[in-house]
Amino acid sequence: MTDSASERSRPASADGAASEVPDWELRFRAPRVSLPRWAREAPDRSLFVSNATGTFELYAWDRSTGRQRQATDRPNGTVAGSLSPDGEWIWWFDDTDGDEFGVWRRQPFAGGEDETAVPGLAAGYPSGLALGRDGTVVVGRDTEEHGTTIHVRRPGEAEPSEIYRHRQSAGVGALSYDAALVAIEHTEHGDAMHSAIRVVRLDGAPVAELDDTAGGTVELGLSALGFPPLPGDARLLVGHQRHGRWEPLLWDPLTGEEHELALGLPGDAHASWYPDGSALLVVHSFQARDELYRYALSDGELTRLDTPPGTVGGATARPDGEVEFLWSSAAEPPRIRSTSGRTVLDPPGLKAPRSVPVEDAWVEGPGGRVHALVQRPPGEGPFPTVFDIHGGPTAHDDDGFAAGPAAWVDHGFAVVRVNYRGSTGYGRAWTDALKHRVGLIELEDIAAVREWAVSSGLADPERLVLTGGSWGGYLTLLGVGTQPDSWAVGVAAVPVADYVAAYEDEMEALKALDRTLLGGAPEELPERWAASSPISYVDQVKAPVHISAGENDPRCPIRQIENYVARLAERGHPHEVYRYDAGHGSLVVEERIKQVAMEIRFARDHLPAARAAG
Structure with missing residues (x-):
């Protein structure tokens, strides 16, 4: 790219000349900040995440003085944190090298030594945290021994008491203002995709x-x-799916009264309270883009707030009624904006170069119309094309800034991202279609979009790369095995490779999700699990395969990847494996750049040359 924004973002060398750092690397290196979360009783005290040091860590921000302070500093980064309502304490989750198994710690907002936040509570996988105005603490944790347990420590108590335990997945949902009621989301009925x-x-x-x-x-x-x-208000704001999409309702657990809020919006609507309780801040997600609304509880008036087209990565209403939100689009880097028009928090240093906008593609698939987002490099197609498949699976790709896809575009690839069945944002039926034929359903939708990309002249059928991370990595390995003639290269990051072995080693909450998706455990439905496991098709793989994996990953554990790689090696199949010291992905900027560089280099090394025109 040669636009002025890109040129301004290049860091200077010692002699003042611009360094030769490519735009795609600058998008990773440019300092970014998350939406600042503020203390409810001390609005001037905020907590945010930034990569300013090259690793994503928590930062304290005193808005009254402008002082910002890095609160955590760990080799593999820290992103899970919260402020106590009075703003006096920063809570952060301390695991080991990204394994997600650990305990909560806290430190004074102004700085000081870390301490164990809840003495007497053993380590576990985090399953929710709620902090009360009076010092009440509610902590959820998952362990292999007990499933989910939830603990309460009241003011003045030395150790917490257990108030909930179940083998199925659950979590802390909310704590009432007066710290009298706790909402627990649970799946005791056995369906981990639908909580009560x-x-x-x-x-x-x-x-x-x-x-x-x-x-x-x-x-x-x-x-x-x-x-x-x-104070004294027991109503709980609840998201429900009764009409085929996520919408809000108010439920009073003391009286049983329910009040569904008819917003009349076509997509999913998620809501949060305004600080005075008079209104709700609504984030409306529809067809990969977001809008903000204010819903007045007094008369039901719904007012759209002024936000540009793109993605809202979080929003919060301040005590004065101003709404702050994290906004980006595929072309425009993220910014912390306000409905007043000002920039709330602008990180110092170089700015990320712009990328190219997305185009929408709607393709008829076997289960209905599939929405895909397309980014094109300069020039005329057909292009070498990357199908970059999102994780989750209950997530979706959107019109938001993403350094990974932009890196492929900068290297001359078209990028196609598919919101397959199982993705969120297209209604409950679309998300819930992902059951029993897990992996195979998503790949049917990806195959339909692949056919469109080739027939439309966008994609060169001989130079197609299938890639993704987490669930997207799983679909990559399953895709190169079940659709061996469709893909020239497979690039999988932190994937499920051997589904049964992954189930045996993964965290308890994910075991519950897998049982829901497949209808039971591996010993109950061995044929179904085998049909959805990439290792079942490893001998059919034709494309060279690159795999990256975290040594400490609790979600897609390393042993099951080793099983798959061993089978590739037995065949003498071309493959490359990169293992790194982290969990389910890395929070270190240079590590992420290293991985993307390897992925692009691997694809370019193994793709055939472009066919001559005519």
Whole structure:
């Protein structure tokens, strides 16, 4: 790229000349910040995540003085953190080299030594945290021994008490303003994709249950979005799927009263409270783009807030009614903006170069119209094309800034991202279609988009790369095995490679999700698990394969990847494996750049040369 924004972003060398750092690397290196989260009782105190040092860490920001301070400093980074309501303490989750297994620690907002936040609570995988105004703490944790346990420590108590335990996955949903009620999202019914909500008192005594999975023929999920910031108000803001998409409702667990909020929006609507409790801030996600609205509880008036087309990566309403939000588009780097028009927080240093915008493609697939996002490099096609498949699987690609796809575009590739069945943002039925024929369903949709990309002249059929991370890495390995003639190269990051071995080694919450997706455990449905496992098709793989994996990954553990790689090696099949000391991906900028460089180099080394025109 040669635009002025790109040129301005190049760091200077000692003699003042611009260095020869390519744009794609600058997009990773440019300092970024997350949406600042502020303390409810001390709005001038905020916490955000930044990569300013080259590793993503937590930062404290005192808005009254402008002072910013790096709060955590670990070799593999830190992103899980929260502020106590009074703004006095920074809570952060301490694991070992990205393995996600650890304990909560805290430090004074102004700086000081870290301490164990909840003495007496053993290590586990985090499953929610809620902090009360009076010092009440509610902590969820998952362990192999007990499943999910939830613990409460009241003010003045030395150690927490257990108020909930179940083998199925669950988590802390919310704590009421007066710290009298706790909302727990649970899946005791056995469907890890659709939670019910139980409200209990601090001693664990049940108050009420809201369960849309009970008694129906269609599984419906619920999500606890928060109690209002008002004393004596027991209403819980709940996300529900009763009408085929996510919408908000208000539920009073003390009276049983429910009030669905008719917003009239076509996509998923997620909501949070305004600080005075008078309105809701609504994030509306529809067809890979987001909008913001204010919903007045007094009269139901829905007012659209002024946000440009693109993606909102988080939004919060401030006490004065101003709304701050993290915005980006595929072409424009992220910014922390405000509905007042100002930039809230602008990281110092070089700025990320722009990229190219996305185009929308709608393709008829076997389960309905599939939405794909396309980015094109300069010139005329057909291009070598990367199908960059998102993880999750219950997530979606959007019109947001992403340094990875932009790097491929800079190297002359078209990039296609597919929101296959199982993706969010296209209604409950689209997301819930991902069951039993796991992996194979998504690949049918990807195959339909691949056919469109080739027939439309966008993609060169001989130079197609299938890639993705996590679930996208899983689909990559499954795709090069089940569609061996469709892909020239496979590039998989932190993938599921041997599904049964992954199940045996992964964290408990993911075991529950896998049982839901496949209908049971491996010993109950061995044929179904085999049909969805990449290792079942490893002998059919034709494309050279590159795999990167974290040594400490609890989600896609290393042993199952080793099993798959060993089978490739037995065949003498061309492959490359890169292992690194982290968990499910890296929070270190230079490490991420290294991995992307290897992936692009591998693809270019193994793709055939472009065919001559005519």
